[in-house]
Amino acid sequence: MRQHQQGTVYLLVLVGADGSVQDVKVDQSSGYRDLDRAAIEAARKWKFNPGSQDGKP
DSSP states (O other), X not given: OOOOXXXXXXXXXXXXXXXXXXXXXXXXXXXOHHHHHHHHHHHHTXXXXXXXXTTBO
């Protein structure tokens, strides 16, 4: 059951060389455990464009 919680969650997201999320941690909690968990689960699905330098990842 949704609890209609609102807040801001600050996450630390480790992104691998291929652009995939390798790890997610809460840096600053919203104060709601369920909201923090939902933010982590959402972040694990994110995809990034890999960075490159001199044409190499």
